[in-house]
Amino acid sequence: MIGLTGPVLMVGLTGGIGSGKSAVAARLATLGAVVIDADRVAREVVAPGSEGLAEIVAAFSDRVLDADGALDRAALGAIVFADEAARRRLEAITHPRVRARTAELAAAAAPDAIVVNDVPLLVEVGLAPTYHLVVVVQTEVTTRLERLARRGMDRAEAERRIAAQADDARRRAAADVVLTNDAGLPELHAAVDALWRDRLVPYEVNLRERRAVRPRQVVLCEADPTWPQQYARLAARIRHALAPADVRIDHIGSTAVPGLAAKDVIDIQLSVSSLEEADGPIAERLAAAGFPRLPGEWWDDPRPPGSGRWAKRLHGSADPGRPVYLHLRVAESPGWRHALLMRDHLRADPDQRAAYLQLKRELAASAPDSATYGTLKDPWFDEEHLRAEEWAALTAWRP
Known part of the structure; x- marks a missing residue:
């Protein structure tokens, strides 16, 4: 709140x-x-003598007061529950006060x-x-x-x-x-x-x-139909943290491909105008929202090989119950485009999806850790990049 x-x-x-x-x-x-009861706060901000109660009386008259001068909730309810405009007028009075009081109580809590x-x-x-x-x-x-x-x-x-x-x-x-x-x-x-x-x-x-959760071992999970729903919650949280900026956020990676087994890690792409923007206030706001930046330098391997690394910034999730890789890539850059192209091609081509799934299962059985697993997939992705580019040209695909 x-x-x-x-x-x-x-x-x-x-x-x-x-x-x-x-x-x-x-x-x-x-x-x-530290439990903050919203109902209790809502009563507090309209207590007798409060500015909130005075504004309610000004909006709805003193017929919403009881004999002692306190708010008669039944009388007020009879008005607002039958009138959408009246309910919104009441919410405009109470909600900002509840939010402000809740913020005060949260700010008074210990740092831990x-x-x-x-x-x-x-x-x-x-x-x-x-x-x-x-x-x-x-x-x-x-x-x-x-x-x-x-x-x-x-x-x-x-x-x-x-x-x-x-x-x-x-x-x-x-x-x-x-x-x-x-x-x-x-x-x-x-x-x-x-x-x-x-x-x-x-x-x-x-x-x-400011520590992110990073799964070290590769464990493939069967496709979870709730992955898109989980992504939607994460994206909404990121969008709220970066408001009022109107940012582009995309679900990418294997959990974005229906029916594809994957590591239980949600991959998300956040479009930025430059890596300097990614290093600015965005990084701190993401960390405060539970998505701290992973230390070190990060890049995507170029496709085709030899064309130069594609730099990015990588954030993770502080939530131990929901690992996330949040990739900050420059909009329209090769790495940004590649992530969307691979996702859409695998969604559209069941044969390549099946081939990729077989490769993933084989590598997960033999690769000891996430880094090795990722490296061993590179040759397949080099070929898949070419197939995907052909598909994009045939279908007039755009990201």
């Missing part, structure tokens, strides 16, 4: 009403997270804190790209209805509230982590503990120390 420019790891936590999101937040707080922002409508209002990681608590609707009934909510009201929120499919699309809460509290706590230990704590260290 505060943007990916602060010094701490920001985790967005959400889930439908009755999912158990509050139980997850409480467990994370016990483990050491893990800040968890508990936001019921995180998905509905499009906040997912503003966090380093989004955690969704998911529970079967029947279980949620039973829990809400135990709280004293009648079934019709519970169903209405569930229907008014995003459905499970939409939440999963926004989630980096899904915690299923259909068993019991011990199972949920175990899942939260594992998330904290195995992902959040090392992610925070990596983010603070």
